[in-house]
Amino acid sequence: MPDDSSGQSIKSLVNGQDSSVISIFDRSVLYGDGCFETILIHQHKPVLAELHYQRLVESCKLFNIPLDCRVLDSEVEQLLSLNAASGILKIIVSRGSGGRGYGAAEISETSRILQFHETPPETNLQKEGANVVLCQHRLANSSVLAGHKNLNRLDQVLASAEIVDGFSEGLCLDQNGLLVEGCKSNLLMARGGELYTPGLQTAGVRGVMLQYLQAKFEQQGITILPVHWALEELLQCDEVFLCNSIMGVWPVIKLVENARVCTFPIGSFTQQAIRYHHELLAVSP
């Protein structure tokens, strides 16, 4: 929750100014016309900052949204210096205000919205594993928007509504019934000594923690293979886990689809991924 009246800690900046509001003519409000990053802050530093920035810059480039990274950098530094050592930094970049209709010819300035959130409460999910529900809501298919963490996230909101009590995440299929990812995480599956993740050419978000794990496993000679699998393929896996920048790695111990319940052990790939995640936080300067 914003707390910009205390004068002690500033929880949000809008284009460098201490503010928690934005114009209702901003295109984030009107069209979800922009992208965002959600970054773990550990010991006052953004974790995996380079990968987050790289994705943000690539998305802005694709969407033709000008972004001055030096300005953004200094605003991030400003916000972090005013807040706790641990937390979550959310960066929203929108095309800005102006123009009538979808056309974007008359827009003056990109909007940079920075929010600082508290670290979510500790859980035992990394250690004990998560119960996951198969969402009935299916993600949209788009070969252009896929991979990008854009502001059009109604799919994730609708799917997340299916994560009822007793579950910590939902698993999403695309329009063709193929596995994509969790509502807020990427999906990894191991079978017969190989590690797999759904290809993200037509749906899903190219997660930063997934990219980190891919690089780490690769260093060990293990390539995470992209697959286009239906649910049945996952059900035959030896182990399944989820990852994202904030929660790290969650083993999936139970997957529920209607009346069908499938359980998984916490296997060696999962344990290795958890070690990589711990390593990341330990070495972060």
Place this chain on the structure above:
Amino acid sequence: MPDDSSGQSIKSLVNGQDSSVISIFDRSVLYGDGCFETILIHQHKPVLAELHYQRLVESCKLFNIPLDCRVLDSEVEQLLSLNAASGILKIIVSRGSGGRGYGAAEISETSRILQFHETPPETNLQKEGANVVLCQHRLANSSVLAGHKNLNRLDQVLASAEIVDGFSEGLCLDQNGLLVEGCKSNLLMARGGELYTPGLQTAGVRGVMLQYLQAKFEQQGITILPVHWALEELLQCDEVFLCNSIMGVWPVIKLVENARVCTFPIGSFTQQAIRYHHELLAVSP
């Protein structure tokens, strides 16, 4: 542009208050978590108000966003009473502020954002017809989001960027290369005495002007047939036109796809649709 400092005319209301800003924690900003309507105001009245409200209510119901229509009604009345007799009313309904992440359990109040815009400048497009470009950007496919005017409109923004000088609208295909609609309009096509429009089961917006025209043609014994056509089918049509709530009906006289140019006459179905649109404005109380 908002002009809420003059004291003369209020251009926007946020939850009934004279305001042109919203919290950066509102879910319209974060996720495009809501829907909207763009309504022509003629002689101080919203045109086709019932169809607009019906679609808004249906979308809110699907997305599980509570909406008090009596409150919205009175806010619309308040805004219209303070502004010109003609213009454009934009209603944005967002799930509101609160909650961390996609889950929507802790949200207190739906956000109602009302904007009053000036009528766009008059054009000769209804009389003389429009040049239309085939957009390379393809719309996402989603059997849930299709039809609804939700706030996830990045597709339309990206497609609209292709409407360069000399063109008034872009024509959009879906992920499978099938015709959907214009960037801001619905598409109608006539061939061999029959009238067709793309089915909107997996992409596109169920336009209010399209619904009005469907009802009017139906009264005359003409059913507008839903089709799932590739571009080639359109190119063989006798006449093609576009419609939406603000611009009414635009004949398509030229369609450009890369180096290929296809021209169409302004035919009798198009002229009938234009008459229906004129009738609507003439009889509006």
